[in-house]
Amino acid sequence: MTALRDVDLEIPEGEIHGLLGPNGAGKTTLCKILSTVLLPTSGRAEICGYDVVADTAAVRRLIGIVFGGERGLYTRLTARGNLQFWASLYGLSGAQAQLRVTTLLERLGLEQRADVRVETFSRGMKQRLHLARGLIGDPQVLILDEPTTGMDPVAAQEFRHLVRGLRAEGRTVLITTHDMAEAEAICDRVTLIDNGSILATERPSTLGTWITRYARVRADGVPPERVSSVTAALEALSGVAAVRESAPGTLVVDTAADGAAPEVLRLLLELGITDVATTRPDLAEVYLQVIGKRGMRVD
């Protein structure tokens, strides 16, 4: 089985880059190769100019890794104890280690629980501690493999804010996620990957044009008894490519010509439908269109 094939990807310094793809697509394998956990059978990968196979020790000093999930922490130790251990492995000692550990605990909002055993932590707190561990070596490159898995929305929002802060510090971040909103919110560029191959690398906003470069109009609150007649009226307009009911009472109108969207909006208002908006295809829609609606099947 080939986990990755013909992968050609360059991530500039200071970019937050998202890796998107279904389970088994090869995202984690790519992360593990870049973080020197796994050896590639062929090909070449570099971090800051250092080969991940030939210059393993150099690469390891430059990277921080955060693998998702609750495992990987020493639950009988405190958060501070965990970080002190990792600080020692990264060559920090004494006051320098204390300062780094304390700074990270504060930054990740864990200072109040710093001296509490990790076994009492919620999943979100463990994830934050994972991120602190990943940052303990002050890495230039951070590899995050599904870091927000299990976080509640507030924690996930905080996490995204934190990742943006890492970019502001000039760090490069590679993040794998299933959360399209997250990718859209924080990534400068995303790579869609499936069956071990890269399908596309683009800015999230640019990927939307894969589906349509024209505006799309969304109308909510259409009375059920009027859906058919409104649909027919819209379809009769010049420049309208398709009209579909995406949810009960919600019509989505795809246009296929410049200037068609204002005509659609005008007609909807004339018909008394005022809850309208123009939109672009979001990343989730692109993902579904490109990767395919394969359900729970793993290829």
Add this chain to the structure above:
Amino acid sequence: MTAATVESHGYGALAYLNGFLAGLERELRELRRSPDRLMALVTAPMLTLVFLAIMLHAGRDDLASFAVLAPALLVLWQMALQTSGDTVESERENGSLEALVVAPAPFPAVITGRITAVTAVSLLGFVESWVVAWLVFGVHVEIHHPSVFLGAVLTTGYATAGSAMALAALFVRTRAARAFQNSLTYPFYVLGGVMVPVSYLPDWLEPLTRLVFLSWSSDLMRAAVGPEPVPDVALHLVMIVLLGTVGAIIGGVLVRRALAEIRRTGTIGHA
């Protein structure tokens, strides 16, 4: 990505020291919070009571030192098997192996630090046995050759740690830790002369017992406790250190091979 300045491409002695000390400190902290991993130390006083009661009831006060030494050596080996032997596998099960492997400090150094901590703690078994004999039975086992005894304890600690390294590597490679832990206890107690001196065993077993460092250790410790001059001290110490070093080398090589193999095959981190 732009090139960055990195001072060295290999592991330096400082990285090894960092890894060793980090592993040592973490293990001591975890042991303090994990009484279940110290169960062997709970059994030592009880075994001392049983062995000593039998000896004294039989009127063999002269064998009191045997009854006190045996539980201490049992604890040493049991903790090497159960706790030290689990060091690599426990990281795998905990999901921390991957992060440890890619940390700048060498992984074998971390494991060595952890094993050293466990071995040092297991030496408390000697103190327990002596104290129990004195407090419960009023038996004070005098050590007539303290420097020899101290040398035997230290070299035995070293050899135990070295052997534990080999065990840890063996367990993670075979993924059959429990089977080994169960099957390597009593044979080693016997071949190591822990409960019964190897000279009491059938002659044909002796060559085999000499491949087990515990046989040299137990002989030397028993001799160091007695009033008679201790024969062949240097030979015993050298053999203990030699067999421990062989275990450490085999363990180090096996750990490195295991890590290289699982990096190639992708099985790293599978619990």
